[in-house]
Amino acid sequence: MDEGVAEILLKEKIEFAFLALHGRLGEDGTIQGMLELMRIPYTGSGVLSSALAIHKIMAKKFFICEGIPTPRFAAIQRGEVKKDPSKTIPFPLPLVVKPAREGSTIGVSIVKEEKEWVPALEEAGRFDDEILVEEFVSGKEITVGILGDIPLPVIEIAPRAVFTITIPSIRREKPSMSFRRGSRGRSTSTLRKSALRPFECWVVPGVPAWI
Secondary structure (H helix, E strand, O other): OOOOHHHHHHHHOOOOEOOOOOOOOOOOOHHHHHHHHOOOOEOOOOHHHHHHHHOHHHHHHHHHHOOOOOOOEEEEEHHHHHHOOOOOOOOOOOEEEEEOOOOOOOOOEEEOOHHHHHHHHHHHHOOOOEEEEEEOOOOOEEEOOEEOOEEOOOEEEEEOOOOOOOOOOOOOOOOOEEEEEOOOOOOHHHHHHHHHHHHHHOOOOOOOOOO
16 A cells, blocks of 8 residues: 555545555555544444454454354464474464464465474564464355445355465465355355354444444
């Protein structure tokens, strides 16, 4: 995101912001807070909801409190990795290691062998002070957008290649993706209801809605 975005918004006298940003600054409450200070209405979740949702460790704690299923996880500080590079692996392999507050696959590694553990922690630590480690769950990846309080049709994200990590230089292949509506297996109705539950966790009573 351009550092001069505030000046641009003022100069262009923007009346409404349609947000289509991803990752830090764009969906972590930063741009949302700036727009609220400028009294510019915008699409999407508000400041607190955005900040909580992008912080994967906090989000998972919320899910646990709300009884929403989520893979087992552990939180590791970057400083801990520097003091003890051989930090004990918390769960049986394979594991997923990722920065706590990044979007997409930035800093993400799938650890299948012990020799990949430390490099994966170091890679995630390049992007955040906090590192999320969670058990790997094999299966299909689906996404369900929420518009207002209505879950949209189920979209399955099907990679055409395997997400890999190589040692020692940590190289991630970025597979192309294909998208298709619907998903085989569980009914789409069940999936849509399941997707709505985490979304409802971020609705904060008494806070003005900008959605």
